[in-house]
Amino acid sequence: MRALTDGWLMAGRNMRHVVRAPEEIILYFTLPIMFVLVFGYVFGSGMTVPGQGSYREFLLPGVFVMTMLYGLGATASAIAVDAGRGVVDRFRSLPMARSALLSGRAGADLVRACLEMTTLVVCGLLVGWQWREGIGPALAAVALILLLRVAMTWVGILFGLLVPNPDTVAVVVFPLAFPLTALSNVFVAPELMPDWLGAIAAWNPLSATVAAARDLFGNPGLGGDSWPARHALELAIAWPLALIAVAAPAAVRSYRRLGR
Amino acid sequence: MTDDTTAVLADGIRKRYGRTTALDGFDLAVPAGTVYGVLGPNGAGKTTAVRILTTLLRFDAGRARVAGYDVASDPDRVRAAISLTGQYAAVDEVLSGRQNLVLFGRLRRLSARRARRRAEELLDRFGLTEAADRSAGTYSGGMRRRLDLAASLVVPPRVLFLDEPTTGLDPRSRNGLWTAVRELVADGTTVLLTTQYLQEADHLADRVCVIDTGRVVAEGTPEHLKARIGADRLELVVADATDLPAAATVVERATGAAATVDAELRRVDAPVADRIAVLTAVLRALDDAGIAVEDVLVRRPTLDEAFLRLTGAHADAQRVGVAS
């Protein structure tokens, strides 16, 4: 209970930060717009998907998920900056929930993710992507993508606490994130990869969310008949929950150890 | 010890940072409802002790209790009972002063409305009303320290820790802070403050201890400590050596103590109890007698001096007043 109210207060603090330094909001929109335009429009025009359907429609759910993954970098550096601030001493000497600083970050980043998701969908519609299964499944797909983002947030928080120098965070996150997207079904269907690569790509947590989202949006994408491909929806729920279950307690533990 | 009469208790605390020993068997007992001063030079271990007692830092050995709760095993209860104003201001630099105080009030379970009202009171009291809506990052050092102190008083704590609270404050802010501390103590708060200024401890504290390299080297009331350090001395240099006997008489009459005369330096010197009264009396009497004075100074025990004396070394004079 206290963890919730304190987390809520800290999320409010993070959002007040944004209001006081609104330049940062521009960043909320640039990455999604850039990703959709570059990947969706430039790449999406030249390639075709196996089976029927356009590559652009195949690609966009992947781009949505990729944007959420890259959000991890912003989360990690925000928490690293925060952990280095003097005010953390006050938070740590207050009788507040130990998790509040972190869950406040997670809460504020979820709000940010909703803005990013809206931007992504609007840009997607502008370049010709659409959902074909009705609004209900489309919203379910968005919810799955946001769930993944919450998991990425906690991974980012853990990361930001382990690498507590805001400058190194960005340097480390991007080289790690890119292979993760390349080794998934974001750009290429795993069935078209060499067997071993395809297996890795199919089990990639990103692939589960992307496959489930494609399905719910009614966008093209070969299912394949590997086990993870057939259980994409279950995995799209299980993977993020598992990541949260591991990363969140680990993050709270390393926050407690800060400065000790 | 779980009695209510000891608000802060430290027993043989040790803390090492790698090869540096910051605290080496640190002991402390602060009676509830009093002001306790921890004196020490740079690197003595003051901040380390405060951070340990406020649950921010783990320690290697020893025992610590604050407000009746064990610091190591019951940190949450300790946190609920204390506030800390650390050596470096711990406020959110992006938020405004008002937003800071409201946030800390809310985190201390005040309702939104109570937190806002309390923030208003504190802003007013610490002279921050005008700057209330600016980012704390734009505050001057002294303003930030005032905001930091206000943040510690959002809910009056049972035990307040102040780590060098007046360093960097102008005299007016310092007096304001001293007043605030006295009011808190009148309402039952126990205050532990660290300082490098003997004068500050003398002014505020009921008891003091002096620490050096992580260990208490002296403990007692300020009077007790000053007695150990020894009295101030008045030193006076006359312009003309022939005035020396007359000057010595004047000084002896004002201080009520025997004066020593150094003819070569044209200097008279004597111990003084009440520095300002003696200084005024001496200067007036010399003026009346028409004796020209080249220099007057009162040797005043600084912390370093106190320190050197406590460890048996010789102290140097410090010039506090010049007249001619």
Ligand SMILES: Nc1ncnc2c1ncn2[C@@H]1O[C@H](COP(=O)(O)OP(=O)(O)OP(=O)(O)O)[C@@H](O)[C@H]1O
């Ligand atoms: N994080 C740290 N890592 C290594 N050594 C430290 C650390 N913090 C303090 N020390 C060392 O511990 C000793 C005590 O430091 P501390 O900050 O407690 O002194 P202090 O009495 O507060 O000094 P000051 O008056 O300068 O604030 C010093 O020798 C210092 O160098």
Ligand SMILES: [Mg+2]
């Ligand atoms: Mg210090």
